[in-house]
Amino acid sequence: MTARNIDGNALSAKLRENFATEAATLAQAGVTPCLVVMLVGDNPASAVYVRNKVAACEKAGIKSLKFEYPADATEAEVLARIAELNADPSVHGILVQLPLPKQIDEDKVLEAISAEKDVDGFHAENFGLLLQGRKSFYPCTPWGVMKMLESENVPIKGAEAVVIGRSNIVGKPMAVMLLSQGATVTVCHSQTKDLAFHTRRADIVVAAVGKPKFLTGDMIKPGAVVIDVGINRLLEGPDAGKLCGDVDFDSAREVASLITPVPGGVGPMTITMLLGNTLESARRAAGKA
Ligand SMILES: Nc1nc2c(c(=O)[nH]1)N[C@@H](CN(C=O)c1ccc(C(=O)N[C@@H](CCC(=O)O)C(=O)O)cc1)CN2
Numbered sequence: 001m002t003a004r005n006i007d008g009n010a011l012s013a014k015l016r017e018n019f020a021t022e023a024a025t026l027a028q029a030g031v032t033p034c035l036v037v038m039l040v041g042d043n044p045a046s047a048v049y050v051r052n053k054v055a056a057c058e059k060a061g062i063k064s065l066k067f068e069y070p071a072d073a074t075e076a077e078v079l080a081r082i083a084e085l086n087a088d089p090s091v092h093g094i095l096v097q098l099p100l101p102k103q104i105d106e107d108k109v110l111e112a113i114s115a116e117k118d119v120d121g122f123h124a125e126n127f128g129l130l131l132q133g134r135k136s137f138y139p140c141t142p143w144g145v146m147k148m149l150e151s152e153n154v155p156i157k158g159a160e161a162v163v164i165g166r167s168n169i170v171g172k173p174m175a176v177m178l179l180s181q182g183a184t185v186t187v188c189h190s191q192t193k194d195l196a197f198h199t200r201r202a203d204i205v206v207a208a209v210g211k212p213k214f215l216t217g218d219m220i221k222p223g224a225v226v227i228d229v230g231i232n233r234l235l236e237g238p239d240a241g242k243l244c245g246d247v248d249f250d251s252a253r254e255v256a257s258l259i260t261p262v263p264g265g266v267g268p269m270t271i272t273m274l275l276g277n278t279l280e281s282a283r284r285a286a287g288k289a
Pocket residue numbers: 048049052095096097098099120140141169231243262263264265266267268270271
């Protein structure tokens with residue numbers, strides 16, 4: 001069996017077309033959706049992601065504003081700008097691109113963003129609502145994964161799902177979302193003994209640790225669905241400079257039924273769902289949610 005790709009670019013294009021229609025409707029109702037992106041430092045990958053986010057907003061008719069800060073910016077400067085944006089009724093979404101330089105407390109910055117404008121879904125209030133199965137802003141990457149599974153009609157209720165990675169922005173919310181749809185979820189991480197024992201049981205495997213090609217075909221149950229959240233830039237060897245995921249794509253695709261490629265899989269969906277959250281916030285502001 002050779003797995004079929006779940007094409008994140010194609011699914012994104014479809015969803016973004018719908019989002020553009022909704023943005024135009026909101027604008028006609030006098031509410032122009034607006035996302036503010038804050039970038040601190042000179043991380044080259046972050047610069048690419050921010051550029052992609054701004055471009056996607058512009059294409060969808062969502063106004064975007066970008067604030068850039070040098071790597072030595074102070075926490076106080078960033079917090080002051082967030083306070084201004086929280087109070088600005090024309091701003092519907094605020095995000096601070098991660099990671100941040102070490103002198104800035106990420107938790108403090110993320111908590112400073114008003115939960116009503118937290119279109120990354122990282123605020124403790126939104127995570128708490130997600131945990132309770134209540135309406136909130138969902139973190140964009142796990143929400144994008146759920147949309148990819150939905151697009152392929154992957155059965156989740158009663159499925160064995162294994163999430164590898166326990167970050168606050170992917171692993172933990174990913175596990176909660178799968179659980180809420182009736183999967184039996186196992187969360188694996190760096191302390192997990194015999195990782196392959198767990199992954200070989202899984203109908204759905206989500207790899208989100210940032211370790212290039214660690215999940216190989218022999219670790220996957222035949223016919224499983226493999227979701228690769230990893231985005232790693234290879235530093236050496238014949239493919240130096242190229243992007244790869246956490247999954248060894250060539251060996252995994254020989255065993256899985258469905259697989260997400262890197263690039264062109266989960267990454268574009270992360271940006272797409274950010275547009276979705278921004279529109280949701282604008283809809284609420286327009287009293288239409
Ligand atoms: N504030 C946030 N920071 C970060 C988030 C986030 O959701 N909010 N997630 C990641 C990075 N990320 C979004 O910012 C992200 C990563 C990758 C892509 C993407 O489109 N990847 C492309 C390849 C892009 C390239 O050429 O490098 C792909 O996979 O096809 C989008 C967003 C950490 N920070």
